[in-house]
Every structure is written in structure tokens, then in C-alpha cells.
Amino acid sequence: MSAPDLTTTLLSCQNPDPTVRTAAEAALASAEQTNLAEFFLALANELATEGKDVTVRQLAGLHFKNLLVAKDDVLQAEKHDKWKAIPAEQRSVIKSTVIGAIRSPVPVARHTAAQACAEIATIELPYQQWPECLTILMENVTSASVDDGIKISSLECLGFTCERIGVTLPMSASPEISPETTDLMLTTIVDGIRADRPNPIRYAAAKALGNSLAFTRKNMETPTERNMIFQTICEATQSEDALVREAAYDCIVQIAYQYYDKLQEYMQTLFQLTFATIRNDVEKVAQQAIEFWSTLAEVEQELIDLANELAETGESPPPESVCVGYVKAALDHLCPLLMETLTKQDEEAEVDDDVWNLSMSGATCLGLVAGTVEDAIVGPIMPFVQQHIQSENWRYREAAIMAFSSILIGPSDEAIGPYVNQSIPILLAALSDSNDLVKDTTAWTIGRICEYHVRCIPGDTFPTLVNGLAVKLLTETPRIASHACYGIHNLAKAFENDDTAATTGTNLLSPYMPQLFQTLLQVVDREDASESNLRIGAFEAISMLIQNAAPDVKNVLLQLLPVIIDRLAKSFHMAALTNEDKEHKEGVQGLLCGLIQVISLKSTKEELFPYCDAILTNFIQVLQTKNATCHEEAFSATSAIVNILEGDFVKYMGALQPFLMAGLRNFEAYTVCIVAVGLLGDICRATEAAIAPYCTEIMSALVDALQNSSLHRSVKPPVLGCFGDIALALGAGYEPYLHVSLMMLSQASLTRAPDDDDDLIDYVNTLREGILEAYTGIVQGLNDGNRIDLILPYVDGIFGFLEMLAQNRINDIDNEVLGKAVGLVGDIASSFGGQIKTQISAPYVMELLKEGHATEDPTIVETCKWAHSLVQQVLAA
Missing domain, CATH: 1.25.40 (Serine Threonine Protein Phosphatase 5, Tetratricopeptide repeat)
Known part of the structure; x- marks a missing residue:
């Protein structure tokens, strides 16, 4: 493709006319297939030629990059192999052209060149095939005669390269990056992050350093080099530029995650730096400093879990995997600081907005700390909660409730239980607080109490709690109502495997079941139910109530079943003029299938049988849609019907068979395929030899699945197991399928x-x-x-x-x-x-x-x- 033609074609790829755009994309694909090396060079020249339209240069560079990038690991390897198959002398010309474009005076061109160059470096540097790349980039960064913009693009190129190597190397067969290569990279990056550099250069270097930490363990193992890296990063946290400080703290977070065992001699410094930053710096930087403690808590939790696992077999963790306990040691200083951040709520943000702000960062960190130190969190936090939970200042009320909510996942019932017991009346009152954020946090907190410490709720407050949550389902915003659904869901979940219900025939929820079902179905019909996952939360609450219903509400469930079937039948007449309407309609259908499934599992064959014709008719209509999630739900619910009806299910096989076959061959939506295979196994066990007329087509679909190289691997084990289900059903009739299945x-x-x-x-x-x-x-x-x-x-x-x-x-x-x-x-x-x-x-x-x-x-x-x-x-x- 000639240069003028390529220019025109690249611009045509942006044309709003789909005909023009499709033709241009086809032309580029043809050029790629015809002569890949020439196509790479043509794109490189388009990118590197000064005076060209900047949009064309950018498009050329991005297309160059995309020829080497894929999200799929297999396709990524294929693209890399195609590049490596180009003769070395041709690659050399292409590489020289692309890296030369990093020196362009045009910012967009050199930035795009940095991206394209990084993709080549990602492929070649592990094999030490392009050493001059790093030499050129180092010269660009360190030379006093080079423009700052070129220094920034060169550091961006290093950062992109480090990021891509960190992503692709673990998933490829490429060798490890050589120590010489990482040394040269780090030398260049550290030079760029020096305190006497302009802030834009320091920022680019700090970003590159963060990306390089994934594969610089050799350097981190050497004390002098490690000290130099730490010193450089710590100096950058003191920059007058917030972006540089934020990027420096991101490096510290990466080190906490990847090099926990190297932190000890630096912890006093990191303690002082992060605390000062959390207390005094701008929000974005303070959040990154909080992230250091969040990461530290996560790492220590993993190390504690590892030590506990090893202790079961009498082993000890290796020295590099020992939890030092930095978080626990810092509790008395860290907790007050985090609680201070909780009072800095964003007054401008709407309650329904999930804005990541300082108070949310602090709450998340507090939760991770609680999960790590467990009971030890109660002492430092609860005085603040008790002092401020009824404060006249809404900020302190909300902060106290959020602090209490954040630590619920860590401590035992014995440690936190007395506080939970005392808090319920206060929290129920706070559900009617004058401040929306306080109400929102309160509803969320009650849900978490029901999830983690439901046994600590006083029995005499149970009716008030259930009724208090139920009232909020219809009167509050979608977000608060969704939290109320979450609380009801968790209350119901607490009655799993309830021995009392098995012996007495009832449980504490039984008196509230009819009203809860009625109210939750009204929630589903709210005009705003699509917001804040409210509709899904209501359906999940209904499902959990059904699953853990005591025997004395069986009649309520049987009365609910025709209501759900009727709702499913009516859903097919819902208008679907837009994609949003269609998604809403199909989402409701899938959720209704799920409810029919859980009610069926609580029913006997005699109770369910009168409704089965209507149920299967509706399921088959659901299977006529193109929504994969609906198909999963319909197949799963059908499995429940099969297991209850047993041999009587055969009457539905003729109508179901085409849709079952479509599910078995739905190789793209592999989760549907898995559920269809599970349904087939259930049908074989239930109908036995009656499945015979359908088996030739079924076996063909199963064999096709096994031979499909692009099918997700998780499908193949259940497909193989299904051969056994079919053989058990057919007995001697399995003979025609024996050879192929054994092969x-x-x-x-x-x-x-x-x-x-x-x-x-x-x-x-x-x-x-x-x-x-x-x-x-x-x-x-x-x-x-x-x-x-x-x-x-x-x-x-x-x-x-x-x-x-x-x-x-x-x-x-x-x-x-x-x-x-x-x-x-x-x-x-x-x-x-x-x-x-x-x-x-x-x-x-x-x-x-x-x-x-x-x-x-x-x-x-x-x-x-x-x-x-x-x-x-x-x-x-």
C-alpha cells in the first residue's frame, strides 16, 4: 500500500459512514495479510514523517501497536510470533524508524511512538534482541541537549514497556528479563525521577518505576540498589507537584505488595511519610498513602492465613513469608487517623453516587485492618463509635456508624457482640435520620450485622428489625432500599440449616413471610428498581427467604408459585423498544426463573405437578430469547423440575429437545453450555432409557464440544462425565456410542x-x-x-x-x-x-x-x- 493510499485509508477508518469505514478496515487487513513487514514499515514511516497530519500519524502508530497486542493469550502469542518471523534486517529498519519518532517535535506523535516502540521492546528485550533501544532511550533522558518533551516520551516508552512486560511475561514462554536490562532501565528511570528534574519528567519517571517493580527483584535483593530506589521514591513523595507525589506513593504501594519482606528497615520512614500525607495532603495523594496501609493489611492477612494453613501440618512459613505485624503494631496511631478521614465526607456527592473519596478510602482500609488484626480492632475503634454515634454533627454520626460497619468483618462474636447488641435500637432509629448519608450508611451497617453477627442481635428486637427494614423497601431511595434488601437477605440466610425449624416446624421469620413477599414484589415493580441493583437485591432476598422458609409457611410458598408463573408469562408482553428495555425484560425473566427453581426445590412432586405444564411452557419461551443469562436460569430451573418429576418429565422432552441441543452447542456462551450439560445429566438419570430417541444428536453435540479447540476448557470435564450418565441411562443401548466416547x-x-x-x-x-x-x-x-x-x-x-x-x-x-x-x-x-x-x-x-x-x-x-x-x-x- 503506497503512502498516499495508506494516509487516505487510515482517515477513512474514522469515517462516520459505515460503508466507507468497513472498506478501509478491510484494506488494512488485506495489507497486513499480503506483506506484514512492508505494512509495519509503511505504518512506521507514516508515524515518523514530519509534516504529516497529526491525526494520521497517531492513527498509524496506534494501528502499529494494535498489530502486536491482543487480550487473548493465544492470539497475543500468535502476533508476537508473526513479528519474530520477520527477517532481522527488515525489523531493524522498522524499529529504527519507530524509535526515531520518539524525538518528534509533535507531542502526540512522540507519545504514540512511545506506545508502539514499547510493544516491540516487550517482544524483543526478554531475548536481548534490541539492546540499542535502551541505549537510545537512556541517551534521550540523560542528555542535557534533548528537549524535555522527548525525555518525557522516552520515559513513557520505558513505563509502557515495563507495564507490558509485567503483563505478558508471566503468561508467555519468554525468558526472564536479564539483570543487565533491568539495570539499564532502572538507571534511566532513576535519573528521570531526580529532584532537580522538572515535574513532568519526574512524573513520567515515577510512573515508569511503578511499572518496573514487577520484575526488578534482583535489584531489590541488593541492599545498595534497594536503598537507592527507596531514597528516590521517598524524595519524590516530597515533590511540590501532586501528580509526582501520587505516582511516588503508587510505587510504595507496589513495593508493599511485591516486596513485603524488604520493608522492615524502611517502615519508620514510611510510617512518618504516609501519616503526614494522609493528614495534610490533597485528597488524591492522601488516598494513595492510605492505599499503602490497605495493601499492607491485605498482604499480612494472606501471610497469616498461610501460617495457619502450614501450622495444621506442623510446618512453618519460610522467612520471606513471615508476617511481621506492622499493621497491629501501628493500630493505636493508625485507627485515630483513619477515623479522622471518615469525617471528611464529600458533601457535594449524591448518596447514590459511588464516588471514591477520602472517607471511603479510610473506611475500606479500616475494614482490611479489622480483617487482619481481628479482635484487636475493637479497643481502638469502639470509643469513637460510642462517643459519636448519636452526635449532633451529622459528619460524626455517619463516621461513627461507618467505622462500626467497617470493623464488623474482623472480630469474633465474643469481642464485638456486646456492642452489636447495644447498637440495634440506635441504628433502627438512625434509619429515619434527617441526613440521607447517615440513613444510607445505617442501612448498610444493619445488613452487615445481619451477615456477620446475626446471632448477637437481641431476640426482643427481632420484630422491630424486620419491620424497620421492610418499611424502608418502599419509602426510601433505591440505594437505601437496596441495603434493606441486603439486610433481609442476610437475616434469611442466618436460618440456613436451622435445626429448630426441623423440630418445631417454624422459625422467627415465619410470621413475617407473607408480608415480606408482598412488599418485595412491590419493590420489583418500582419504577426506579433498576437503580442501585434494587430489583436484583429484592429478587435475591425473596429467593433466600424461600430457601430458608420453615415448614409452616409451605402454603405461602405454594400460593406464591402461581403468582411468579403469572409474572413470567406476562413478562413476554413487556415492551422492549430500546436495548435498555430489552435488558430489563430479559433480566426479570431470568430472575423469575430462579424463583420458580427455589420454590420447586421446597415442593413435593404432588404439589408441583399441577403447575408443570405452565412452568415448562414459560421456560421454553424464555429459551427462545437470545439472552445467555436467561438460558442459564431456565436450564437450571428445569433441572430442579426434572429431579422432582423424575420419569414423568419425559412428556416434555419433545418440546425441550431443540432448545437443549442449542444449549449443548452454545460454544460461545460456554456457561450456558455447562448448565445444559448438567441438565442433560439430570434428564438421563430421571428418564433413563426414555432418552434413547434423542441420544444420537446429543452425542454428536458432545463430541463436537470436545473437538472444539476454542471452547472454554471448563466445559470439557462435565461433557466427559455426561458420557457416563448417558451410558447408565441406556444400558446395552449405549453400544453405538461406545467407541467414539472411549476414544x-x-x-x-x-x-x-x-x-x-x-x-x-x-x-x-x-x-x-x-x-x-x-x-x-x-x-x-x-x-x-x-x-x-x-x-x-x-x-x-x-x-x-x-x-x-x-x-x-x-x-x-x-x-x-x-x-x-x-x-x-x-x-x-x-x-x-x-x-x-x-x-x-x-x-x-x-x-x-x-x-x-x-x-x-x-x-x-x-x-x-x-x-x-x-x-x-x-x-x-
Whole structure:
């Protein structure tokens, strides 16, 4: 593509006419496919040519950058590989052109060039293939003859490079950045952040330093270099420019997160700096200083949790992972400071605005501190709360309530319980406060009390509490009403597994159920219910009330069911003239499906049966929409109906089948696919052989799912397990599908995970569970159908998989996999008897049984005993 053509094409990509825009985008895509190296060079020249229209230069640089960037890891690797495949001499010309554009006198051009240059550096620096890049950038920053704007763009380029390397390196096969490279980067950045530099340069350097900390551990391990980095950052916190100070504190936050073990000798300085800044600096900088303590609390919480986990096995954490307890040591000074920030509410902000201000930062930090120090937070905070919770000054009233709310997640019932008990009457009165922010915080606090310390609520105030929250559902703003829904939801959740209801047939909520259902359904119909998640909060509260309803309100639930079905039927006639209307309509339909599901789970077959025709008719209409969330809810609710109706569900299969197939093939909305697979398993278990007429198409869809390389990996384990469900349902009728399913299982069993990838190890364990469930179902199904002989040729492959599991037990298989493996051994022994004596006598079979016994898990141990007795029978035969 010639330069004039490229200029025109880039501008056409911004044309409001979709026809012109689409043609231009296609032309750029064609140029990329035809000769990528020439296209890169053409874009680089467009970016670097002085006198060109600045918009065109910017568009060229951004398109250059986007040719190397992707959000998807696989696509990102492909783009990097395409760049590396360009001959070195051609890349050299392109790189020289792009980095030269950083010296442009045009600010937009050099800034865009910095972005494009950073993408190339991200690919090449880990392989030490472009050392002159850093040399040029260093010269730009340190040379006295270079314009400040060029220094800033050069530091921006370093910052972008560090940021991109920090993001892409952990997810790629690239080598670690060499110490020489990080040394040169840091030298350049530290030079830019010097106190004698102009503030815009210092700001760019501070941002770059923050981005570099992700991969400069070698430098942080060296005391002299670490001291230099800390000194540089601390000096920057004293800059007269707020942006520089904010960026410097961001660096301190990064160090707290990534280098906690290096903080000790600097903590006194950081303590003094952050406290002075929180108390005296402008809001944005003060918030960043608070963030340091928030991060410190989060890190210490993780280290405490690690120490507790290790203590269970008699181990101790390594020295670099020991919690020093900085937060607890600072409590007496930190808590008063944070409470001071709580009184600096933003008077201009609307209650319904989630504006991140100083008081919110302080409250968040206080909550994290409470989670870390637990009971120790009560002493420093509660005197402030008690002194100001009924203050005449609304700022102090709200701050006291917010402080109390913030620490609820940390302390035990024993430590905070007496204060909760005393606070309920005061908080209920504060729900009618003259100040909206006080009411809002109060409603939120009551919800948190119901979530974390519901047992501390005095029994005699329970009626007042329920009624107090219910009144706010219809009379307050959406935000406060949403908090009230949250409180009712948590009150209902407190009655999970309630033994009292099981024996007495009732609980404290029973008298309020009819009125709460009626009021919450009125909330759903509020014109402003879409604000502050109010409608969703109301539906969730109704759902939790249903789930934990005592037996004495069964009739109320059965009266509610036709009301919900009717609402779902009427929802299809709601107007949907705009996208917002459509989202609202489909959101309501999904939520109503969820309510039908929870009511169904509380009902017997006889109670539910009269409503099933109407329910399934409505569900199928929901499945005709294009909303994935609605499909998930409808499929999940249908599963509940299937499990209750059992074999009687077969009457609905003809109508449901096309939509079930669409769900099984919905590879893009993979969560829908997962739920559809779960529904299929439930249908197989409920209808058994009646599923046979639909199985050819079903198996085709499952095999397609397994062969689809772009399908999210989480779908594949349940798909494999579903083979077992189908085999159990069909018995001998599974024969037509046996070979293909065993081939899929064999291929899946080859999947391995590297020892250092915890996520992949977890996934492979889930995959193996699915494989074992499938093998178990197939063996049991064919045995029940008297055709176990069909699987005999495949037995060696199954035992090969079991051998691999036995060999990998120590490293990467969990107890769930082990339990299912032992169960499969027992099923094989029971089904084949002496036919598999050779295979079952292998040492690894006994090793699996031995490992199962060693888990001391009662279920696994019982399975091991059963399997062991069957194995012994085979060996003795």
C-alpha cells in the first residue's frame, strides 16, 4: 500500500459512514495479510514523517501497536510470533524508524511512538534482541541537549514497556528479563525521577518505576540498589507537584505488595511519610498513602492465613513469608487517623453516587485492618463509635456508624457482640435520620450485622428489625432500599440449616413471610428498581427467604408459585423498544426463573405437578430469547423440575429437545453450555432409557464440544462425565456410542499439567474426575445391560489411566480424583470378575487402594474397603 493510499485509508477508518469505514478496515487487513513487514514499515514511516497530519500519524502508530497486542493469550502469542518471523534486517529498519519518532517535535506523535516502540521492546528485550533501544532511550533522558518533551516520551516508552512486560511475561514462554536490562532501565528511570528534574519528567519517571517493580527483584535483593530506589521514591513523595507525589506513593504501594519482606528497615520512614500525607495532603495523594496501609493489611492477612494453613501440618512459613505485624503494631496511631478521614465526607456527592473519596478510602482500609488484626480492632475503634454515634454533627454520626460497619468483618462474636447488641435500637432509629448519608450508611451497617453477627442481635428486637427494614423497601431511595434488601437477605440466610425449624416446624421469620413477599414484589415493580441493583437485591432476598422458609409457611410458598408463573408469562408482553428495555425484560425473566427453581426445590412432586405444564411452557419461551443469562436460569430451573418429576418429565422432552441441543452447542456462551450439560445429566438419570430417541444428536453435540479447540476448557470435564450418565441411562443401548466416547476419554486422559501451574493442575484434576465418572457410568451401564463384554477390548487403556494416576498421586491428583479412581477399580472388579485378573493384580492397583486408606476421608476409606474386598475376590478366583 503506497503512502498516499495508506494516509487516505487510515482517515477513512474514522469515517462516520459505515460503508466507507468497513472498506478501509478491510484494506488494512488485506495489507497486513499480503506483506506484514512492508505494512509495519509503511505504518512506521507514516508515524515518523514530519509534516504529516497529526491525526494520521497517531492513527498509524496506534494501528502499529494494535498489530502486536491482543487480550487473548493465544492470539497475543500468535502476533508476537508473526513479528519474530520477520527477517532481522527488515525489523531493524522498522524499529529504527519507530524509535526515531520518539524525538518528534509533535507531542502526540512522540507519545504514540512511545506506545508502539514499547510493544516491540516487550517482544524483543526478554531475548536481548534490541539492546540499542535502551541505549537510545537512556541517551534521550540523560542528555542535557534533548528537549524535555522527548525525555518525557522516552520515559513513557520505558513505563509502557515495563507495564507490558509485567503483563505478558508471566503468561508467555519468554525468558526472564536479564539483570543487565533491568539495570539499564532502572538507571534511566532513576535519573528521570531526580529532584532537580522538572515535574513532568519526574512524573513520567515515577510512573515508569511503578511499572518496573514487577520484575526488578534482583535489584531489590541488593541492599545498595534497594536503598537507592527507596531514597528516590521517598524524595519524590516530597515533590511540590501532586501528580509526582501520587505516582511516588503508587510505587510504595507496589513495593508493599511485591516486596513485603524488604520493608522492615524502611517502615519508620514510611510510617512518618504516609501519616503526614494522609493528614495534610490533597485528597488524591492522601488516598494513595492510605492505599499503602490497605495493601499492607491485605498482604499480612494472606501471610497469616498461610501460617495457619502450614501450622495444621506442623510446618512453618519460610522467612520471606513471615508476617511481621506492622499493621497491629501501628493500630493505636493508625485507627485515630483513619477515623479522622471518615469525617471528611464529600458533601457535594449524591448518596447514590459511588464516588471514591477520602472517607471511603479510610473506611475500606479500616475494614482490611479489622480483617487482619481481628479482635484487636475493637479497643481502638469502639470509643469513637460510642462517643459519636448519636452526635449532633451529622459528619460524626455517619463516621461513627461507618467505622462500626467497617470493623464488623474482623472480630469474633465474643469481642464485638456486646456492642452489636447495644447498637440495634440506635441504628433502627438512625434509619429515619434527617441526613440521607447517615440513613444510607445505617442501612448498610444493619445488613452487615445481619451477615456477620446475626446471632448477637437481641431476640426482643427481632420484630422491630424486620419491620424497620421492610418499611424502608418502599419509602426510601433505591440505594437505601437496596441495603434493606441486603439486610433481609442476610437475616434469611442466618436460618440456613436451622435445626429448630426441623423440630418445631417454624422459625422467627415465619410470621413475617407473607408480608415480606408482598412488599418485595412491590419493590420489583418500582419504577426506579433498576437503580442501585434494587430489583436484583429484592429478587435475591425473596429467593433466600424461600430457601430458608420453615415448614409452616409451605402454603405461602405454594400460593406464591402461581403468582411468579403469572409474572413470567406476562413478562413476554413487556415492551422492549430500546436495548435498555430489552435488558430489563430479559433480566426479570431470568430472575423469575430462579424463583420458580427455589420454590420447586421446597415442593413435593404432588404439589408441583399441577403447575408443570405452565412452568415448562414459560421456560421454553424464555429459551427462545437470545439472552445467555436467561438460558442459564431456565436450564437450571428445569433441572430442579426434572429431579422432582423424575420419569414423568419425559412428556416434555419433545418440546425441550431443540432448545437443549442449542444449549449443548452454545460454544460461545460456554456457561450456558455447562448448565445444559448438567441438565442433560439430570434428564438421563430421571428418564433413563426414555432418552434413547434423542441420544444420537446429543452425542454428536458432545463430541463436537470436545473437538472444539476454542471452547472454554471448563466445559470439557462435565461433557466427559455426561458420557457416563448417558451410558447408565441406556444400558446395552449405549453400544453405538461406545467407541467414539472411549476414544475421547483416552485422548483427554493424556492431558498433563506442569508442576508449577496451580490453575492448570486444578483443571486437570477436574478433567480426570470427569473421565473417571464417564468410565464408571459406562462400566455400570453396560454391566446392567448384560453387555459388559463390549468394553473388554478397552480395559487395558482404562487400567493404563489408573496406573498413571497412581504414579502421579504424590504430585498432582487430589482426593476427589483418588476417591473416584478407587470406586472405578471396585466397579471393574465387580463387573468383570476373573476376566481382568492379570490387570487388577498389578502393584499400582493396591497402591491406589493404599493411598485411599491414607486419606482418612471416611467416604474414600469406605469405598476402599468395598473395592479391596472385590479385588481380593477376583484374585482368589
